Amino acid sequence: MIFAIPLSFFVGATFCILANKKINAKKIAIAFALVNLALCFQDKFINNLLSKGSFGLGGWTPPYGIEFFAEPVGLTFVCLVSMIGFFGLMYAGSIPSRSKLNDNLFFALALFLLGALQAICLSGDLFNIYVWLELSSICAFAIMGYKTKEGAFATFNYLLAAGVAGVIFLLGTGLIYGASGTLNLAQISTFSNPGQSMSAGFALIITSLLIKMALTPFHFWLPDAYGNSPTKTLGIIPAIVTKAPAIVLFKIALQLHQNQINWSNFEFFLSLMGAGAVIYGSLIAVKQTQLKKILAYSSIAQLGLVAIGIGILDVKGTLIQIIAHSIVKFSLFCSVGALEFFANIKTIDDLKSTFQKSPILSWVFIICGFSLAGIPPFAGFFAKYYLVVSSLEKNNFFIVAVILLSSLLTAGYFLKILENIVFTKYTKKPKSSIPKTTYFPIVFNCSLVIIFGIFLPRIISALEGLA
Amino acid sequence: MELLNKFPYIANCALLILGLWGVLSQDNLFKKIIGINIMQSSAILFFINLAYLNNGKIPINPQGETGYIAPLPHVLMLTAIVVGVAFTAVALSLLIKINKGYRTSKESVITKREKSKL
Numbered sequence: 001m002i003f004a005i006p007l008s009f010f011v012g013a014t015f016c017i018l019a020n021k022k023i024n025a026k027k028i029a030i031a032f033a034l035v036n037l038a039l040c041f042q043d044k045f046i047n048n049l050l051s052k053g054s055f056g057l058g059g060w061t062p063p064y065g066i067e068f069f070a071e072p073v074g075l076t077f078v079c080l081v082s083m084i085g086f087f088g089l090m091y092a093g094s095i096p097s098r099s100k101l102n103d104n105l106f107f108a109l110a111l112f113l114l115g116a117l118q119a120i121c122l123s124g125d126l127f128n129i130y131v132w133l134e135l136s137s138i139c140a141f142a143i144m145g146y147k148t149k150e151g152a153f154a155t156f157n158y159l160l161a162a163g164v165a166g167v168i169f170l171l172g173t174g175l176i177y178g179a180s181g182t183l184n185l186a187q188i189s190t191f192s193n194p195g196q197s198m199s200a201g202f203a204l205i206i207t208s209l210l211i212k213m214a215l216t217p218f219h220f221w222l223p224d225a226y227g228n229s230p231t232k233t234l235g236i237i238p239a240i241v242t243k244a245p246a247i248v249l250f251k252i253a254l255q256l257h258q259n260q261i262n263w264s265n266f267e268f269f270l271s272l273m274g275a276g277a278v279i280y281g282s283l284i285a286v287k288q289t290q291l292k293k294i295l296a297y298s299s300i301a302q303l304g305l306v307a308i309g310i311g312i313l314d315v316k317g318t319l320i321q322i323i324a325h326s327i328v329k330f331s332l333f334c335s336v337g338a339l340e341f342f343a344n345i346k347t348i349d350d351l352k353s354t355f356q357k358s359p360i361l362s363w364v365f366i367i368c369g370f371s372l373a374g375i376p377p378f379a380g381f382f383a384k385y386y387l388v389v390s391s392l393e394k395n396n397f398f399i400v401a402v403i404l405l406s407s408l409l410t411a412g413y414f415l416k417i418l419e420n421i422v423f424t425k426y427t428k429k430p431k432s433s434i435p436k437t438t439y440f441p442i443v444f445n446c447s448l449v450i451i452f453g454i455f456l457p458r459i460i461s462a463l464e465g466l467a
Numbered sequence: 468m469e470l471l472n473k474f475p476y477i478a479n480c481a482l483l484i485l486g487l488w489g490v491l492s493q494d495n496l497f498k499k500i501i502g503i504n505i506m507q508s509s510a511i512l513f514f515i516n517l518a519y520l521n522n523g524k525i526p527i528n529p530q531g532e533t534g535y536i537a538p539l540p541h542v543l544m545l546t547a548i549v550v551g552v553a554f555t556a557v558a559l560s561l562l563i564k565i566n567k568g569y570r571t572s573k574e575s576v577i578t579k580r581e582k583s584k585l
């Protein structure tokens with residue numbers, strides 16, 4: 001059954017290519033995303049979420065056949081991709097296409113991207129992870145760079161970074177295969193004493209994943225690529241694409257740690273890079289004036305927190321950080337995209353009449369900004385809370401300081417936005433004509449930020465009780 | 468003899484570094500794509516080297532015999548070649564888009580124009 005989840009996206013993508021004027025691609029894409037959502041949130045699947053399961057493809061048992069491996073970290077992300085994907089497609093469908101862009105191809109590529117992202121996190125086999133990673137990034141290049149020349153150039157830089165990362169991943173896979181004779185992740189991690197070539201292989205794979213998740217020294221492609229990507233893609237790309245490599249990294253980290261391989265070097269290394277990303281991203285974000293660029297640098301900072309979570313191997317904190325950040329960034333990027341498309345608001349100074357033009361989106365900005373800064377009733381608070389608690393348990397006060405500093409810096413650049421939205425004099429300007437279908441996904445996700453904030457402690461204790 | 472056995476791996480390293488140098492140093496975006504292609508070839512050759520065995524037999528119906536060439540890396544590399552082709556296709560189509568927009572494919576010229584806009 002687990003194969004049906006990514007497969008539903010791939011089947012939908014094939015139908016999208018064949019769509020015509022009567023049954024348009026938008027409806028097909030949303031229908032298949034709904035099927036995927038239903039498959040992800042069915043009872044049986046939630047039960048799988050709490051247990052571990054291995055599924056061989058084509059009737060071959062795992063060490064020989066291709067394996068889909070279900071475990072809590074990956075499955076949580078699969079559910080997240082399904083949800084964000086559904087709302088992202090809905091958002092993309094609500095934006096009318098001004099240029100003569102082929103809608104069929106856009107939705108087909110978006111569905112392939114979402115399916116590949118789900119398959120990355122289910123796959124338990126290094127070479128398959130490579131193939132899915134490449135599929136997801138190739139689809140991402142295509143839908144990010146189709147519209148403007150600036151977008152194409154920014155995407156080209158992303159393509160070069162991801163291409164080099166892909167080759168590095170393949171070489172790492174080769175080294176591990178040569179040393180251990182297997183590609184199965186679970187079987188590889190049973191080698192309790194890895195030799196030199198296996199360690200080198202893991203180092204290459206981790207480097208490649210760090211490039212793909214845009215951690216600080218490798219973040220150069222991200223701000224331009226997000227800042228120039230077309231409005232339609234804003235619901236899908238910035239929220240989840242860089243988190244899939246992070247999840248793979250986390251899975252590898254957990255597997256290696258389980259088998260008593262010395263993780264402390266990686267812990268130091270990842271925490272240091274994460275701290276660098278948090279500080280660098282937040283400081284640069286303060287300087288930016290373009291809204292999309294501010295959000296892009298803020299993404300870099302938040303991914304730094306994810307890297308810190310992976311470094312100290314804190315499952316709860318990292319997962320909540322990934323979920324909270326995806327939902328928040330989805331709402332923020334979509335509102336910025338809608339404001340740019342329908343009201344021509346691009347920079348901070350343009351924001352001055354926003355409260356009158358669109359009060360709903362202003363509230364979205366306020367709630368999501370508070371969540372990013374980690375103010376208690378919202379979802380972002382719990383991510384930081386768990387990260388701080390588990391780093392205190394490890395007596396790692398450096399990380400605690402960095403996390404608290406990140407709150408302060410986030411407040412720094414977000415208060416600039418909020419100041420322009422809230423504390424400006426009313427001018428007589430008409431309300432903008434943002435359609436209701438655009439509002440719906442944004443408002444729904446923004447309400448999720450509050451709901452998560454209120455109910456998350458209960459959900460976590462319930463999950464712990466079941467497991 | 469020792470060095471002769473290691474020669475394919477040294478050649479792999481040379482190819483990898485050549486490709487990386489191309490990606491990092493070349494100004495022309497088309498040459499950067501070629502650099503990535505060279506890197507991909509080096510990774511593919513690395514897998515093939517892993518599977519190679521001197522005087523190895525063809526792995527069809529081995530029937531208890533030993534000393535045949537491992538088939539799995541070859542199969543994996545077929546997939547990797549397909550991935551590489553798809554990657555190159557998207558890269559070239561983006562390059563066409565860039566070239567139509569800016570009338571050049573030199574990175575330094577394009578970055579200069581982008582900076583002068585701000």
